[in-house]
Structures are given as C-alpha cells and as structure tokens.
Amino acid sequence: MRAPSAAANSPSQLPVSSYFDPALYARELQHIFQNGPRYVGHALSVPNVGDYYALPQEGEGRALVRNAGGIELVSNVCRHRQAVMLKGRGSLTQGAGSSGGNIVCPLHRWTYSGTNSASTPAGTLLGAPHFDHDPCLNLNNYKLQEWNGLLFEQNGVDVAAQLAHMGPRADLSFDGYVLDHVELHECNYNWKTF
Numbered sequence: 001m002r003a004p005s006a007a008a009n010s011p012s013q014l015p016v017s018s019y020f021d022p023a024l025y026a027r028e029l030q031h032i033f034q035n036g037p038r039y040v041g042h043a044l045s046v047p048n049v050g051d052y053y054a055l056p057q058e059g060e061g062r063a064l065v066r067n068a069g070g071i072e073l074v075s076n077v078c079r080h081r082q083a084v085m086l087k088g089r090g091s092l093t094q095g096a097g098s099s100g101g102n103i104v105c106p107l108h109r110w111t112y113s114g115t116n117s118a119s120t121p122a123g124t125l126l127g128a129p130h131f132d133h134d135p136c137l138n139l140n141n142y143k144l145q146e147w148n149g150l151l152f153e154q155n156g157v158d159v160a161a162q163l164a165h166m167g168p169r170a171d172l173s174f175d176g177y178v179l180d181h182v183e184l185h186e187c188n189y190n191w192k193t194f
Contacts, residue, residue, distance in 0.1 A: 014192065025190070034155075037155075037157050037162065038155055040055060040062075040144070040152065041055060041064055042151060043071060044149060046064050046066040049066055050091045050092045050093030050101060050115045051089070052064065052103075052114070053088075054084070054087055061077055065122045066115070067114065067115040067122055068115065071146070072141060073143075074122045074123040074140065076139075078107065079125070079139065080107070080110050081108065083107045085103050085104065085106065085112075102115075103123070109129050110125065111126045112124060112125055113126055123138050124139075125138050147159050148172050149175075
C-alpha cells in the first residue's frame with residue numbers, strides 16, 4: 001500500500017480562472033442568484049403598521065411596506081416621472097412628513113396606497129394630479145415569502161423547504177430583537193472570495 005499523496009490530503013481549491021471568467025460569472029448569477037432564494041430583508045426592518053424600508057441594496061428602487069395585511073414589497077419608483085419616493089426607513093403614518101399612510105411622489109404628488117387598507121394592495125394608484133382621467137399606473141407589487149422573519153422575493157423557490165434541514169430553527173430566531181441599522185458595503189471582487 002502507498003501512503004496518500006500530499007495533494008490528496010490538501011483541501012480542494014478552485015482554479016484561479018474561476019474568479020475571472022465572465023461566462024462562468026454569468027452562469028453563477030443565473031443559477032445561484034436569479035434562480036435561488038432572493039433575500040430582500042428582515043421583518044424587523046418594518047416592525048409596525050405604516051413602516052417602510054427602502055432597500056439600499058437596490059438603490060432604494062423597491063421598498064418593504066407593512067400594512068394591516070402584512071408586509072409587501074413594492075416598486076419605489078413613481079410611474080409618472082420615475083422619481084424615487086421613499087428614502088431610508090420611516091413611517092407613512094407618524095412623524096414629520098408623514099403622508100396619511102400613502103406613498104406620495106415628491107415631484108408631482110402622484111399618490112399610491114401604502115397602509116390604509118388590507119384590501120387594497122400597497123402601490124395602488126389613488127390619485128394623479130393634473131390628469132383628467134386615472135392613468136391606471138399602479139406600482140409593481142412583488143410577492144414575498146417569510147421564514148423566521150427573513151423575507152424572500154417569491155420566485156418559485158420554496159424557501160421553507162430548502163431551509164428546513166438547516167438546523168435548529170430556534171437558533172435562527174430573531175424574536176425579541178430590534179433592528180438597529182443596516183450597513184451596505186459594495187466591493188469590487190468576486191463573490192466567491194467573501
């Protein structure tokens with residue numbers, strides 16, 4: 001019998017080219033990030049009815065909004081002149097600048113439902129000043145699924161089934177916690193080095 005070689009005992013490594021190959025990167029984006037679970041945030045980011053959180057990882061182009069029916073993920077870009085409407089985290093119902101529970105465009109005051117009704121989805125156009133008729137341009141609304149407070153965009157992946165064997169669910173519980181802040185770091189390196 002021969003002793004195992006040193007190469008057989010060393011951990012496997014990816015070839016250097018796998019970090020720089022644009023075709024491989026495109027396949028990774030498609031198969032891992034587009035077709036896999038799409039985490040968008042945590043329920044703690046919108047703890048109360050009326051709270052919103054504009055997603056920084058998407059340039060605030062979409063926002064989580066908690067209304068009486070739960071948490072919704074809506075486009076945060078006005079359908080009239082493409083202005084970003086909500087900034088950071090806040091409340092649609094309380095404090096300075098609140099909008100009575102609605103999402104209001106800062107440019108021309110187009111008004112979309114936010115938290116007013118569990119029967120009206122967030123993002124439904126309520127009013128468009130200076131238009132004789134309703135242009136029927138609601139904000140896009142994206143389905144969510146929640147697992148232990150983690151919010152995922154619904155894209156056909158059953159997140160609960162995929163995470164069922166991840167270990168003790170209680171160890172992944174954030175009950176009793178509050179969200180302090182979120183930091184976003186954009187780095188110019190291949191995701192596999194993280």
